[in-house]
Amino acid sequence: MDELTPRQSEILAWIRARMAEDSLPPTRAELMRAFAFRSPNAAESHLRVLARKGHILLQSGTARGIRLCASEEEEIGLPLIGRVAAGQPMLAEEFREGQLPVDPKLFSPGADYLLRVQGMSMRDAGILDGDILAVRHEASLTPHDGQMVVARVNGEVTVKRWKRDGNQVWLLPENPDFSPISVDLQRDSLTIEGVVVGLLRIGGKL
Amino acid sequence: MDELTPRQSEILAWIRARMAEDSLPPTRAELMRAFAFRSPNAAESHLRVLARKGHILLQSGTARGIRLCASEEEEIGLPLIGRVAAGQPMLAEEFREGQLPVDPKLFSPGADYLLRVQGMSMRDAGILDGDILAVRHEASLTPHDGQMVVARVNGEVTVKRWKRDGNQVWLLPENPDFSPISVDLQRDSLTIEGVVVGLLRIGGKL
DNA sequence: GCAATATCTGTATTTTTATACAGTCTCACT
């Protein structure tokens, strides 16, 4: 599975989209029209490269004989992240508890990963120990006040409600037994690992 | 969507199987080979009939331009049931809020439908107003004590924790502001509409 | 009995598609 050039990725992405949309692989001519090539051979050679690099399979001599390779079709659902060690990146392979067949689009802005909740600090928001949160990771966005976030303070990952006041950020629990975490953006390191967009509870204590 | 003859069903079934297997609709010639027709026109006319009867759609002038009609493609996910009127059957069309793309097997014994929660009677079990429950409907099974059930008492649908003692059944809320419901199996009508196997919270108050 | 429909055979004829061959131009290596 070799690396693709940007152009090749673009073309592969379009083929995927097309196939998802109307469940019929494109012809060379259709690819040509989509990318405004003036020659069907432009499409042909791109397909050849994608096939050589192992991203698609071409059935020779059959109309629309393009199929995505197995490894391209799979990876359905979202990764479920368990206990994350302090300072380690969130999506590192070793924290992955598994992969759940959940449609990312089920959660309205779209979810990027699932996170297993530890502890009862958000109990009064209806989030219990062992629950699974759907999290949207958006590098750019700053959370709004009142939004529930997955934050990392000095290496430690925590789920709390966000409240900001200048350089002062409060990470608020929803359980009177826990105390708010005060973060000074100038003193402490704070990373937003995502915004909570959904909750899932399966098995266990229902 | 007219009725099909046995032969037509056979052919439609084969087309479905083919498409599921290698995600590429068949050509007339392939159909011909599969059924040992000696003329491509046998395939052509069958396709015409299937199209006329509304089971497939033929895109004219395109190779392999066969697609299954929407209703032929599967009903993926589970139905989401909203406010159920007293005495009416649970899965009646008019209470359906929609269909969510949720894998029934995500919830371990398998879910049959989704139910929108109304009210806060199960708040302390982490189930809030507006949450969606995944419910397993098992006609035969009697719930175990402590299991969370969707029950119908004298026509009214409610979600509570189950506790039985002979002919006396208690439907227990998980919120001190609510009172347990006492059901006498000899006096009252009680139907189990299912056992809660999962919880989903999307959008709204997170 | 007769028309309509279902299920085919047999033969053609276009269209679509796949795909070969011959180039051009750019850019990254070495």
Added chain:
DNA sequence: AGTGAGACTGTATAAAAATACAGATATTGC
């Protein structure tokens, strides 16, 4: 400076596929 890959243009052509036309039987419902 030369080589090779990437990204195409332009032109052909053979194979694959759709589809029209002209029948042949058999069954079924009036």
